[in-house]
Amino acid sequence: MGREERPAVMAEDLVKRFGDFTAVDGVSFSVARGEIFGFLGPNGAGKSTTIRMLCGILAPTSGRGEVAGFDIATQSEQVKQHIGYMSQKFSLYEDLTVAENIDFYADVYGVPAARVEERRRWILEMAGLAGRERALTAELSAGWKQRLALGCALVHEPEALFLDEPTSGVDPISRRRFWDLIYTLAQRGVAIFVTTHYLDEAEHCDRLGLIYGGRLIAQGSPRRLKERYGAGRLLEVRAEPLAEALRILEAEPAVKEAAVFGAALHVVVADEEGERRMRRALGAGGVAVEQVEQIVPSLEDVFVALIEEADRGRAGADA
Amino acid sequence: MIGRTWIIAWKEFVHILRDPRTLAVVLVLPVLMLILYGYAINLDVKHVKLGVLDRDRSEASRDLVGAYAHGERFDVTAYLEDERAVTRALDRGQVRAVLVIPPTYSRDLAQGRTARVQLLVDGSDSTAASTAIGYAQGIALSHSARITLEALRKTGWEGRISYPPVEARARFWYNPELRSTNYIVPGLVAVILIMLSALLTAMTVVREREQGTIEQLIVSPIRPQELMLGKLLPYVAIAFADVLTVIAAGRLLFHVPLVGSPLLMLGMSAIFLTAALGIGLFISTVTGTQQTAMTAAVMVTMLPSILLSGFVFPISAMPRVVQWLTNLVPARHFLVIARGIFLKGNGLDLLWRPAVVLIVFGAVMLALSAARFRKTL
Numbered sequence: 001m002g003r004e005e006r007p008a009v010m011a012e013d014l015v016k017r018f019g020d021f022t023a024v025d026g027v028s029f030s031v032a033r034g035e036i037f038g039f040l041g042p043n044g045a046g047k048s049t050t051i052r053m054l055c056g057i058l059a060p061t062s063g064r065g066e067v068a069g070f071d072i073a074t075q076s077e078q079v080k081q082h083i084g085y086m087s088q089k090f091s092l093y094e095d096l097t098v099a100e101n102i103d104f105y106a107d108v109y110g111v112p113a114a115r116v117e118e119r120r121r122w123i124l125e126m127a128g129l130a131g132r133e134r135a136l137t138a139e140l141s142a143g144w145k146q147r148l149a150l151g152c153a154l155v156h157e158p159e160a161l162f163l164d165e166p167t168s169g170v171d172p173i174s175r176r177r178f179w180d181l182i183y184t185l186a187q188r189g190v191a192i193f194v195t196t197h198y199l200d201e202a203e204h205c206d207r208l209g210l211i212y213g214g215r216l217i218a219q220g221s222p223r224r225l226k227e228r229y230g231a232g233r234l235l236e237v238r239a240e241p242l243a244e245a246l247r248i249l250e251a252e253p254a255v256k257e258a259a260v261f262g263a264a265l266h267v268v269v270a271d272e273e274g275e276r277r278m279r280r281a282l283g284a285g286g287v288a289v290e291q292v293e294q295i296v297p298s299l300e301d302v303f304v305a306l307i308e309e310a311d312r313g314r315a316g317a318d319a
Numbered sequence: 320m321i322g323r324t325w326i327i328a329w330k331e332f333v334h335i336l337r338d339p340r341t342l343a344v345v346l347v348l349p350v351l352m353l354i355l356y357g358y359a360i361n362l363d364v365k366h367v368k369l370g371v372l373d374r375d376r377s378e379a380s381r382d383l384v385g386a387y388a389h390g391e392r393f394d395v396t397a398y399l400e401d402e403r404a405v406t407r408a409l410d411r412g413q414v415r416a417v418l419v420i421p422p423t424y425s426r427d428l429a430q431g432r433t434a435r436v437q438l439l440v441d442g443s444d445s446t447a448a449s450t451a452i453g454y455a456q457g458i459a460l461s462h463s464a465r466i467t468l469e470a471l472r473k474t475g476w477e478g479r480i481s482y483p484p485v486e487a488r489a490r491f492w493y494n495p496e497l498r499s500t501n502y503i504v505p506g507l508v509a510v511i512l513i514m515l516s517a518l519l520t521a522m523t524v525v526r527e528r529e530q531g532t533i534e535q536l537i538v539s540p541i542r543p544q545e546l547m548l549g550k551l552l553p554y555v556a557i558a559f560a561d562v563l564t565v566i567a568a569g570r571l572l573f574h575v576p577l578v579g580s581p582l583l584m585l586g587m588s589a590i591f592l593t594a595a596l597g598i599g600l601f602i603s604t605v606t607g608t609q610q611t612a613m614t615a616a617v618m619v620t621m622l623p624s625i626l627l628s629g630f631v632f633p634i635s636a637m638p639r640v641v642q643w644l645t646n647l648v649p650a651r652h653f654l655v656i657a658r659g660i661f662l663k664g665n666g667l668d669l670l671w672r673p674a675v676v677l678i679v680f681g682a683v684m685l686a687l688s689a690a691r692f693r694k695t696l
Contacts, residue, residue, distance in 0.1 A: 055538045077540060085538040089531030093330065095337040107326040108539045153535075162538075 006069050008033045008160045008191030009054060013063035016049050023049040025214035026063065031207075033159070036182065036192045038205030040303065046214040047195045051162055054193070056080050068159040081109065084153035084161040088168040090145045092152065094138035098129055101137055101152055109156035123151030126181065143174025150181065161185065163194040167201065179204050199299045208299075210306055217310045218302075225302050232256055233275060234297045237265040238290040239282060248285040254278060257305050266301055323541050327549025331523065335553060341519070349511045349561045350568055356507055357500050357573050364450035370397040370414035372405055377425035383436065386462045387418060392454045409441055416440045416451050428466065492663075501576070504569035505657035506630040508562055509650040510621070512588060513595040516558045517620040520599030521612040523550050529609060543689070551596050558595075562588050579660035583667065587660065590677050591653040595620070597684025598649075604691035624650035652676045 009031035016024040024046040031037040041047050052058035054067055056076030065072040068082035092101050102123055106116045124130045127147035129140075137145065146166065153161065163182075167175045179201070186192055186206075194205065202208055202222065209219040218225060239245040242265065249258040249267055254277040257268035269275050275292070282289050335341050369387060373380050388395045397414055399405050408414045419437040427434040438455045442448045527533040536546060562585065569575040577584065598620060606612040624630065627641070628650035634642055645651045652673035659665035667674075 057537055080538060080540040083538070085535065087531065087534055089534065091530075091532045091535030093334070093532060094530070095334055096330070100333065104326065104330055105535075105539075108323060108536070108541055110322070110540070 006066065007031060008035075008068060009037070009193055010066045011050070011054065011063070012065065014050065014053060014060050014065055015062045016046075016053060016058065017061045022214050024053070024060075024211075027211065027214075027216045028063075029209050029216060029219055031160070031191045031193055033191050034186050034189045035207065036186050036194065036205045038202045038208040039193060039195045039211065040199075040202055040208060041195075041211035042307075045211045047211060048164065050211065051164055051193070051195065054079075055083060055085055055162060081156070082159050084156070084158035085164070086149050086153040086162070086166055087164040088166060090142075090149035092137045092145060092149055095136065097134050097136055098124070098140070098148060099133035101148065102155060105152040106155045111156050119155050119157075123148070123155065127151050141174075142170050143177070146170050146174060146178060147181065150178070154185070158190070160191040160193065163192065165195055165197060167196065167198065175201075199303070202299055210303055212307050212310050213314070215310070218306050222299060226297050226299070232268045232270050233272075234295055234301060235267045235269065235275060235278075236261070236291075236293045236295050237267050237278075237282075238263070238292075239265065240288045240290065244285065245282055245287045245289075248281055248287065249278065252278060252281045254281075257308065259304050259308065261301075261304075266295075266304070268305065324545045324549040324552070327541070327546055328552040331550050332553045334523075335557070345515065345519070345557050345561070348515065349565055352511055353504070353507055353565055353568050354572070356503055357569070364447045364454075365391050366394045367392065367416060367447070367451045367454070368396045368414045369393040370399050370405065370408045370417040371395055372399045372401070372417060372419045374422040375420050375424040379425040379428055380420045383420065383424075383462060384418070386458055386465075387455075392458070393451075405439065409439065412441070414441075415444075415447065416455070418455075500569070500573040501662060502658070503631075504565065504573060504575040505661040506628070506650075506654050507569075508565050508588070508657050509591065509628065509653045510624045510630060511561055511565060512558055512591060512653075513598070513624050513650055514617070514621045515561060516554055516592055516595040517599035517602065518613065518616040519554050519557075520551060520596050521602040521606070521616040522609055523554075524600065524603035525606055525609050525612040528603075528607070547600065547689075551600075554596070555589075555592060558592055559585070559588070575661065577661055578664035579666070580664075583670075584657070584660045587653070587656045587670070587674060590674055590681065591649065591656075593681035594649040594677050594684060597681045597688065600688040601684050601691065604688045620650075623648045627651065628654050630654060646676075649677055649680050652680075 007030040009029075011030070012028050014024055014027045015022065027046070027050060029037070039047055039050070049058065053060050054065055054072060056067070056072050056079035059073055067079045070078040070082065072079055093104070096104065099120065102120050103116065106119060111119060120133075121130075124133060127144065127150070129135075129144060129148060132140075137148065140148065150166070167178055170178070182192060182194070182204075194201075196202060205222065207219065207221050208225060210217050220228070237245065237249075242260065242263070246258055246260060246265060249255045249265065254274045255267055255269055256274075257266070259266050267278060269278055279289060279292065335345065371384050371387075373384065384395060387393050393416075397408055399408055399417065405417050405419070409417060417439040419439065421435065421437070424434045424436065436459070438452065440448045440451055440455075524533070527536070566577060566581075566584070570577070599616060602612055602615045602619065606615055626632065627634075627637075627645045627648045629645070630650065634645050634651070637645070655673045656665075656670050656677075659670050
C-alpha cells in the first residue's frame, strides 16, 4: 500500500509508560484524510502524551504509529516535516510582525523560497489579515492570533493537523470562524486530530475518541455514540434531597446509571417498567420526587456514563 | 542544518533589536561597568592627608615635615596645636594620619640619640593605612640617611663610605606604575562576558518556554542542536562586540595597554564564552520563569566572578577552603589569562593550563544542559 492510500494518522496498541505509571495504555485508532477526529478526555487522561507520540517528540514504550505514512518511532524527522501543530498557547512571537512570523515558520519548515510568497498570501487571506502584514503580533486580538497561528502551522501544507485545545480563551464568534476554517481544510483532504474540552465542539467532529485513564474507552461518530447509549431511557429527575436520591438509585438494580447534572439527576433505566421501579424506590426511601422527564442524551451524558462504566470496571477488576 | 540555525539566529537578533531593555543592557552595561569600576575601584594610595603636631618647633623638625610634604605620597593639610586637635582631626576624617614630633626631637638628634616620632594612622581603611605606614617608614629612613650622611661629612669620613651602603631598588614589571585600572580592566572583560552571556542565554530559552513558542519549535523539524546554536550565535556576536568595546574603552579612558596578542585574547574570550553560555543554558533548563532565570544567573555568575575570581580581592588572602572553591569559578581562570595577555604579553605556552580548565568546564556545562534539555522536551 502506498503512502497516499494509508490513513493519515494511525495508532496501533500505543503504550507509553513513565516509570511505574502508564500514561497511555494500548490505544488504537486511525484518522483518514479529510476526517476530523476529536480526542476527548479529562486532564491527565493521556491526551497530550498521545499527541506527543504522534508528533514524533516522544517515543512510545510499545505499539506503533504512523503519521502521513511515516513511522512515529523511527521516522520522526519526516513525521515532523509532514504535520502541522497548534496548541492553545498560539505559538507566535509577539515582537515579530505578522509577515515575519509567517516567514519564520516557512523557513523553519524549509518551504521553498518560490512558494513562500504564495503561502504568505494564502495565510493572510485565510486569517483575514491582508493589509496588516506589518502589524506586530502583540497588537492582534485573540481571534486573529489564533487564525495566524493556524496559518503558521499550515505554512508547509501538512497532510495531518494536530490541534491541542485550539479554542481556549477565544470568543464564540472567533471559535465559529475557526471551525469553519477547519471544515474547509478537511474538505481539502487534511486529516485533523483535535483535542477539546468543549463538548459542543466535539459535535463538529466526524469521529470521536474518548480517552480515560490512558485507555481509549469509546470511539465512533457523535451520533453512534449517542445511539449506543440511547438503548435505555434517559430521565432527568428532580428530587429532594438530591444526595439521598442518588444514594438510593445507585443501590437500585433497575437503574443502570445515575449521576448528578446541575440541580437534577440523570438516570438511565431499561424501559417504562424500570422507570416505575425507580419511582417506587425513591418513594420508599422518603425522597420527594418533583419531576421526571425523558430527555435526549447529550454527549456529556454519554461521556459521564462511559467514564462511570470504566470506573466500575476498574473497581470490579481490583476487587 | 546551517539554514535553520541562521533562521533562529535572525529571529533572536530581531528579538534583541525590538526589546529596548535588552538592547540597553547589552550596549550600555559594559561601558557603564567599565567606567564605574575603572574610577571607583582605585586601589592606589596617593596624597594621603597628613596632620602635623610639632612640639619641637625647631629647624630640624621643620626639616622632617618638609621631607614628608615632599612628593605626592603625603599632603600636609593641617598643623595641629595639641592632642585634642589631633583626635578631632582624625575623628572628622580631615586627616588620615598625624605625625607627632616630640619636644625632645632636635635635642635627641644633636646629642646622637635616636629621635622617636610618632605616626597616628586612621586604621578604618586597612589597605590605605598599611600603605601609608609603609610610605612613612620609607620617608623616615631616607631622612635618617640624609642626617647620617651630613654627620659623616662633618667628621671627614666622606668618601670612605657611600651611603646607603646597600640599596634595594624595586622596579615593578608588567605594571610599572602599579595602576589599579591596569589590573581592573582585564578583569572587567571577564565579569562582563560571563554576566551578559549567562544572563541573556538563560533568559532566551526560558522566555520561549514561558510564551509556549518552544513547543511549536519542538514539533517542527528543527533539531535541538540547531535551535541551541542559532540562539547562541547572536549573543556570541554581542559578547565579542562587548569585549572589543571594553578593550577599546579601557585604552581610551584609562590608558590600559594590551601588551600581548589581541587575537589570542579574542580566542581565549571565545573559550571563556563557551563556559559562560554553558552556564546560561544550564540555568535555562532548570528554571521555569524569566525572573528565576535572571536571579539564578546573577547569583551563579556575577557574584562569584566579582568576589571569588581575584578580580578585586586577592585569592591568596582568602581562607584555604575559599581558595579551593575559587577553582570552580570560571572567571578565576579567565582572569589569569586576561591579565597574562593584557599586562605580561603571555602566550599560549604559559596560558594553556587555565584554557584547558575552561574548555573542560564549558564542555561539562553544555553536556549537562543538553541532557536536561532532552528530558524536558
